Amino acid sequence: MEYSSRKSFVTAIRSYTNSRGVHYNVYEFEPQTFYAKYKTYGRGCDWLIRARFNYTISYRKAWLAKQKSVVKVFSGWKDYYQVLPWWFSVMV
Numbered sequence: 001m002e003y004s005s006r007k008s009f010v011t012a013i014r015s016y017t018n019s020r021g022v023h024y025n026v027y028e029f030e031p032q033t034f035y036a037k038y039k040t041y042g043r044g045c046d047w048l049i050r051a052r053f054n055y056t057i058s059y060r061k062a063w064l065a066k067q068k069s070v071v072k073v074f075s076g077w078k079d080y081y082q083v084l085p086w087w088f089s090v091m092v
Helices: 006-020 059-074 077-091
Strands: 024-029 033-038 048-052
Touching: 006 033, 059 077
Parallel strands: none
Antiparallel strands: 024 033, 033 048
């Protein structure tokens, strides 16, 4: 997602977490960065929020992050492609 300002990003995070009843601790809140972990991080929850403002990542970094995510979630491309038809059926 893309936000027009830092303020709109923080507002969206607060709105989302309040609507879900999720609480988080902010660890870094500087002009260029925002870093927060959910309060239950490490106890069954591994969600954290990181944002860098006015920062553009390279295509290579984005590609490598996607590759790592696929391996972490699906144990590799083979499992990923086996689940793909199910996702298509859910979307249609």
